[in-house]
Amino acid sequence: MRLLVVCLGNICRSPLAEGVLRQRLHDAGLDHRVELDSAGTGNWHVGEPPDPRTVANAARHGVDLTLLRARQLHASDYRRFDWLLCADRSNLSDVRARAPAGATARSALLLEWAGMGQGAEIPDPYTGGPEAFERVWTLVDRAARAVVARLADRTAPIDA
Structure with a gap:
């Protein structure tokens, strides 16, 4: 399975989700089953590391994001x-609007896809304080654990 996590600038939410998913999959011995990456719909931060507040928050929880670099969503994705x-x-609206002819990837809200509720969203912590980054951590970690549980249960559908 190939998953791309998308947010606005690829410096807060999507690199955190990539890192947490990667860690949880590795911990569960399922990392060989999933290819992961992250991207942003905007190009403001291409080539930059994740926001220092995101990196610090993830590190407090044992997840290393220091090697990640922002990139923009490409048609090839x-x-x-x-x-x-x-x-x-x-x-999600931006991703769907940019879909090129011949696109095969499906799109969804990460939290909804992880089974965390219809329309569930990850708020952008960029203009918030430490509590906003911790809230995003909590949501992303719950989603990652739910995805791992679905992948570990070979009878559970993972395509919807």
Whole structure:
């Protein structure tokens, strides 16, 4: 399965989700079953590391994001990945609007896809304080654990 996590600038929510998913899959011995990456719909931060507040928050929870670099969503991502998993409805709308002809990837809200509720979104912590980053951690970690549980249960559907 190939998953791309998408947010606005690829410096807060999506790299955190990539890192947490990667860690939880590794811990469960399932990392060989999933290819992961993250991207942003905007190009403001291409080549930059994740926001220092995101890196610090993840590190406090034992997840290392220091090697990640922001990139922008590309047309090729719509064929390379099975799922484009978006942080919020605005990202989802942008992802769907940019889909090129011949796109094969499906798109959804990450939290909804992880089974955390219809329309569930990850709020952007960028303009918030430490509590906003911790709230995003909590949501993303819960989603990652739910995804791992679905993948570990070979009878559970993972395509919807």
